[in-house]
Amino acid sequence: xxxxxxxxxxxxxxxxxxxxxxxxxxxxxxxxxxxxxxxxxxxxxxxxxxxxxxxxxxxxxxxxxxxxxxxxxxxxxxxxxxxxxxxxxxxxxxxxxxxxxxxxxxxxxxxxxxxxxxxxxxxxxxxxxxxxxxxxxxxxxxxxxxxxxxxxxxxxxxxxxxxxxxxxxxxxxxxxxxxxxxxxxxxxxxxxxxxxxxxxxxxxxxxxxxxxxxxxxxxxxxxxxxxxxxxxxxxxxxxxxxxxxxxxxxxxxxxxxxx
Numbered sequence: 001x002x003x004x005x006x007x008x009x010x011x012x013x014x015x016x017x018x019x020x021x022x023x024x025x026x027x028x029x030x031x032x033x034x035x036x037x038x039x040x041x042x043x044x045x046x047x048x049x050x051x052x053x054x055x056x057x058x059x060x061x062x063x064x065x066x067x068x069x070x071x072x073x074x075x076x077x078x079x080x081x082x083x084x085x086x087x088x089x090x091x092x093x094x095x096x097x098x099x100x101x102x103x104x105x106x107x108x109x110x111x112x113x114x115x116x117x118x119x120x121x122x123x124x125x126x127x128x129x130x131x132x133x134x135x136x137x138x139x140x141x142x143x144x145x146x147x148x149x150x151x152x153x154x155x156x157x158x159x160x161x162x163x164x165x166x167x168x169x170x171x172x173x174x175x176x177x178x179x180x181x182x183x184x185x186x187x188x189x190x191x192x193x194x195x196x197x198x199x200x201x202x203x204x205x206x207x208x209x210x211x212x213x214x215x216x217x218x219x220x221x222x223x224x225x226x227x228x229x230x231x232x233x234x235x236x237x238x239x240x241x242x243x244x245x246x247x248x249x250x251x252x253x254x255x256x257x258x259x
Contacts, residue, residue, distance in 0.1 A: 218237070
């Protein structure tokens with residue numbers, strides 16, 4: 001007889017009749033561009049998700065910059081010319097420098113050949129080649145005397161003293177007016193002038209002779225002249241500067257006189 005236990009079928013509650021347990025598969029790892037899970041996240045999980053998104057954006061930026069035109073870090077940066085070098089190479093600066101040289105050269109040439117005898121030198125020195133090329137002094141005896149009176153009236157220095165032929169004549173003039181030098185004598189005489197224009201316009205009466213003597217000199221006495229608004233300046237001997245253009249006259253001798 002068959003045993004009852006052997007013929008008995010296993011029920012649904014029997015453990016031996018159940019299928020073996022299977023481990024559930026783990027969720028796949030998150031991939032770039034994945035969307036956040038639909039279920040609510042805790043604060044810690046939300047922070048991790050934010051950090052993951054920042055890392056993802058960093059990778060995308062890095063990948064895109066590989067194909068850009070960013071400058072090479074090792075290439076030295078090209079520098080322009082210094083400011084002073086740009087100025088030296090400027091055409092306007094070169095033109096300005098050329099114009100300045102031309103102006104200086106023209107001024108030097110004018111002073112050399114046409115300038116006034118401004119140096120404190122006698123006519124024998126300031127004459128020379130200058131008087132050969134241009135007119136610096138009076139060209140007749142009358143104007144030579146008037147020019148000296150005018151220099152005293154206007155206190156024009158050193159022009160007044162350069163009208164004497166030599167330094168010795170200058171000293172003689174200064175001694176006659178008790179002055180240490182010609183310039184001091186002119187200043188003291190100028191202080192006695194009460195009317196510049198009247199004093200400068202010395203009048204030569206018709207009886208005053210201006211004809212040169214046998215030695216080529218002309219002697220003019222201030223006592224024979226009509227002088228107003230200032231002191232008389234003594235007795236002058238004047239002569240032509242040798243080789244001067246237009247026969248320019250200089251004072252070659254001065255004498256004290258009492259009118």
